[in-house]
Amino acid sequence: MNDNIIGREDIKRMLSSISKVMNDEKDHLTELDSAMGDGDLGISMSKGFQILCDQFDTVEADDLGKLLMKLGMLLNANVPSTMGTLISICFIKAAKIGKGKKELNQEDLALMGQAAVDGVMERGKAKVGDKTMLDALVPAVDALSKAVAEGLALKETFKLAYEKAAEGVETSKKLKAVFGRAAYYGDKSVGSQDSGATAIALIFRGISEAELV
């Protein structure tokens, strides 16, 4: 048995852990998003991941690609805000890598992460340094690749990815927003952390705190 393999049950546990984190941090996200955005991020993230947990068992698919595809669509249909859409895009892009697989190794995870980054850049038209979710997502995904290269165990990999995402959130404080509603604040956005990057860091925190099979 290989401890560094992810299966359907692990994905369920990760989502459940993310959902708990989002629920705990709902007010914090709402506060961050109200300062620069439209204030719905806390509610949409906690609602979105809660629905994924509630509906998980109704999604019948051993093919993890199909599973992620259906979860992405479920999230998208229920949380069609910009951030909800972009996270759904991450699921769909990852699903393509997972197509036909019943379990995922760490290389798969790194490829999925990269596909998610590419998808968000392609569809969202943003890049690193624009004070968006990418400022947390890109360093976290880089950590997934680095972990493969260095042969880290899964648990350490997720811990590293979360640390890098959290560092990305810190970095976002120094940046000026150029996207979305936050862009209207221009120079005034410097000093506050990006809510989208924060949500990404919370997702990686949830993954790192999950008790895997």
Added chain:
Amino acid sequence: MKKLINKPEDFGRETIEGIILAHPESLKMVNGNFRCLVRADEKKKSKVAISTGGGAGHLPVFLGYVGYGLADGVTVGNVFTSPAFADMYEVGMAIDNGAGVLQLYGNYGGDKMNFAMAAEMLDMEDIRVTEVRGTDDVASAPKGEEDKRRGVAGIFYAYKIAGAAAEKMFNLDEVTRLAQKAVDHTRTMGVALSPCILPEAGKATFTIADDEMELGMGIHGEPGIERTKLMTCDDTVSYMLDKIMRDYEYKAGDEVSVLVNGLGATPKEELYIAYRKVSQILAEKGIGIHRRYIGEFATSLEMAGISVTLFKLDGELKELLDAPAYTPFFQQFR
């Protein structure tokens, strides 16, 4: 501001429930989802399917153009908000007849992102997808940057041409080419006299003095070219046609179709006063008019104002424009 609604958050769903109750022979939901509507009549094997969609608040755009000779399915978002790509995908799956899907919609950022994702997912199901975006609003970006322009009332012509081509069983490439050609031949200019109120926000999308109008304003209240004192209808129409005619080549002997559209709160009387002037100006320039459409084709809730669209015709466009089409919101039998 007064609105005859129930709970503001139920506005979108209750609108569609009413439409489905009124027109069950024409429209039905996909999997009981009120955001996904398709034609209720029998599907035609091997016919190219046309998928559209966008934010609510613009009736008859977009769902009013689902029916014979027009589009096959629509995804409806919240007011002025793009629908989810997962819902667009469900509509695409439901309407495909094995000949591919044309996604035809207005050129807005959110819709563009979501339709692109829907296309990617349909592609995974081996459904061929093409797209054409309405970009007819001359006020929204300068000449030469047509692909940055917003889609407004003139998208009607793209539905009409593409829908007629699909009913004639043209293939996906041909339907797509004709839809794009219709967009390329269409120019619209709008003016707003008063704002609309989003049901959930409960306040006006912009403010404007009683004696002012905004030239070139978008159908979500996007800023226009300039704000002026309220002009007469004739002067306003002259200004609009001047903008359109500087943007596209029209010469004596050409034939156009004219669409005079009300934005929601402007009475038909005023639309006909506007059409009168359009007709006079075109006659002076020796430009013929083939088919005129006067009424509400793309609105912005209770915004007051009008838009004028010219659709330059040639032989193949004229034939497709003349084809019959009918939905609960639009009928053309001859």
